[in-house]
Amino acid sequence: ETGVTQTPRHLVMGMTNKKSLKCEQHLGHNAMYWYKQSAKKPLELMFVYSLEERVENNSVPSRFSPECPNSSHLFLHLHTLQPEDSALYLCASSQEWQGVEAFFGQGTRLTVV
Amino acid sequence: ELKVEQNPLFLSMQEGKNYTIYCNYSTTSDRLYWYRQDPGKSLESLFVLLSNGAVKQEGRLMASLDTKARLSTLHITAAVHDLSATYFCAVDMRDSNYQLIWGAGTKLIIKP
Numbered sequence: 001e002t003g004v005t006q007t008p009r010h011l012v013m014g015m016t017n018k019k020s021l022k023c024e025q026h027l028g029h030n031a032m033y034w035y036k037q038s039a040k041k042p043l044e045l046m047f048v049y050s051l052e053e054r055v056e057n058n059s060v061p062s063r064f065s066p067e068c069p070n071s072s073h074l075f076l077h078l079h080t081l082q083p084e085d086s087a088l089y090l091c092a093s094s095q096e097w098q099g100v101e102a103f104f105g106q107g108t109r110l111t112v113v
Numbered sequence: 114e115l116k117v118e119q120n121p122l123f124l125s126m127q128e129g130k131n132y133t134i135y136c137n138y139s140t141t142s143d144r145l146y147w148y149r150q151d152p153g154k155s156l157e158s159l160f161v162l163l164s165n166g167a168v169k170q171e172g173r174l175m176a177s178l179d180t181k182a183r184l185s186t187l188h189i190t191a192a193v194h195d196l197s198a199t200y201f202c203a204v205d206m207r208d209s210n211y212q213l214i215w216g217a218g219t220k221l222i223i224k225p
Contacts, residue, residue, distance in 0.1 A: 041217070042117075042215045042216060042217045042218075043201070043215040045212060048212070056212060090155070090156070092156075101158055101161050102158075102213065104148075104155040104156040104157075105155055106154060106155045107154075107155060109153075
């Protein structure tokens with residue numbers, strides 16, 4: 001139990017589908033993150049939320065839409081994805097959003113067909 | 114350009130041997146992190162290095178930081194099979210507004 005829980009663990013979706021990834025943290029942290037991990041690439045930061053406000057959006061296509069309803073929950077809404085979006089999507093949280101250690105969830109393995 | 118480079122990217126070694134993974138970064142940093150990731154699993158925090166000359170040890174792993182050389186090392190002593198994993202370093206850099214910049218990871222395979 002890492003304190004950061006992601007669901008689902010695996011997801012296969014068609015390019016016309018709409019789905020959502022969910023992340024929940026039980027650590028009392030104020031910041032939450034979405035990362036994308038593709039084969040043979042460094043971890044890519046997608047979005048950062050601090051106290052439920054988005055503070056960073058690293059040029060992510062609009063087919064990825066984050067939502068942070070409260071400091072414990074983070075969603076990533078997916079629509080009209082492309083096969084190249086297939087990857088491991090990792091959620092993380094930290095006490096603050098700058099310069100502190102992050103704790104990661106198990107990830108959602110996404111396959112777009 | 115803000116870069117974090119790890120080497121080697123892949124390492125296969127025998128149990129009982131010693132080896133070092135290197136992490137170089139391109140600009141001023143306040144903190145450096147080492148993480149471990151097992152296949153299909155999450156990233157687990159190993160070490161947080163906060164200052165020049167910092168050294169931390171946990172079991173057979175020892176991490177050090179030289180901020181002048183912009184270099185961190187992760188040293189493995191008398192490797193055992195359970196240490197097989199991918200190891201990532203990450204750096205928060207002032208030039209990136211303290212967001213973490215990640216290395217590509219070092220996949221370590223330790224053969225019995």
